[in-house]
Amino acid sequence: MKYTVLCKFALSATSRTEVIEELLRLFNIGERARGLLAGALDVREKVGATIVHSGIALPHCRSILVDKLTVVVGRSETGIPWPEEKVNTVILFVSPVKVNSPQEHNKFLGHIASRIKKSGDSIAAAGSEAEIITLLGFQIEEQGE
Amino acid sequence: MEKQLEKLISLHDLDVMIADLNRKDIRKREADMGLHTEGALEELRELREEYCKSINRKWRGLYNQLTKHYGNAVVPALMGRCSGCLTRLPTAVCSDPERNLKIHTCPTCGRIIYWAD
Numbered sequence: 001m002k003y004t005v006l007c008k009f010a011l012s013a014t015s016r017t018e019v020i021e022e023l024l025r026l027f028n029i030g031e032r033a034r035g036l037l038a039g040a041l042d043v044r045e046k047v048g049a050t051i052v053h054s055g056i057a058l059p060h061c062r063s064i065l066v067d068k069l070t071v072v073v074g075r076s077e078t079g080i081p082w083p084e085e086k087v088n089t090v091i092l093f094v095s096p097v098k099v100n101s102p103q104e105h106n107k108f109l110g111h112i113a114s115r116i117k118k119s120g121d122s123i124a125a126a127g128s129e130a131e132i133i134t135l136l137g138f139q140i141e142e143q144g145e
Numbered sequence: 146m147e148k149q150l151e152k153l154i155s156l157h158d159l160d161v162m163i164a165d166l167n168r169k170d171i172r173k174r175e176a177d178m179g180l181h182t183e184g185a186l187e188e189l190r191e192l193r194e195e196y197c198k199s200i201n202r203k204w205r206g207l208y209n210q211l212t213k214h215y216g217n218a219v220v221p222a223l224m225g226r227c228s229g230c231l232t233r234l235p236t237a238v239c240s241d242p243e244r245n246l247k248i249h250t251c252p253t254c255g256r257i258i259y260w261a262d
Contacts, residue, residue, distance in 0.1 A: 029261065030261065032146045032151065032245075033261060036151060036154055036155055036158070039155055040155065040158045040159070040162070043159065043162070043189070043192060044162060044185075046188075047184070047185040047188040047189055047192070048180060048181045048182070048184065048185040048188075050180055051179070052178045052179055052180065053179075058178070061158065061161075061162055062158070062161045062162070062165060063158045063161070064154065064157055064158065064161075064217075064219060064220065064221060065154065065158070065221075065261065067221070067223075067261070097157075097161055097217070102164075102165060102168060102170075102171065103170075105165065105171070106168075106170050106171050106174055109171070109174045109175070109178070110174055113174065113177060113178050116178075
């Protein structure tokens, strides 16, 4: 599984929609595609908020607008209403739509689930990009597995 | 990007979301993470119905027909080829800077094509 991991601490956005838009700005895609992805993630959140641990949200989807799995980890010191509960860590990821991608998507979900189960509190309290990336078992650089 | 093309891409992503939540393995994984999938699936289906109404009947018909036949109706063009069937797309279309301003279909498989600009 290949993926790209990006990180943004000190998010300036103050709402769920704004955070998703701010994190998607790090994706290497066009403006219109970014808008469509934001729409898809917003739909997913509206039918069920993706809070997976106290203080951690996991907005995610699969889309034909990306060609490889891309993860962006965002952090807000003030917290973001999601909307009923405040979160300070947002792990947003988008998987591509390819032949084996449902399995890859599920495998990646499983990876994040196990990391959050193991160190959810530490992830929510991590003080640096490096720490959070290590706790999530990612490397900032593009990697193959 | 042409509005109807944007809507078809969004419809495709919505269908993928519904298909994923219909998969036992993904549903179980999400439920294990504390995410509510049962109600979400119903709501997504309702949203899809509503969303479809905003799409031109001609394109909606083609989308449904292609989805039924191939499983995916909208695909990106990659290196001048349809990523659904790998047919080389006409050069004139690929090099047109306004290629996403109208809906193009693959001359071989008929899938709806977009360019990731």
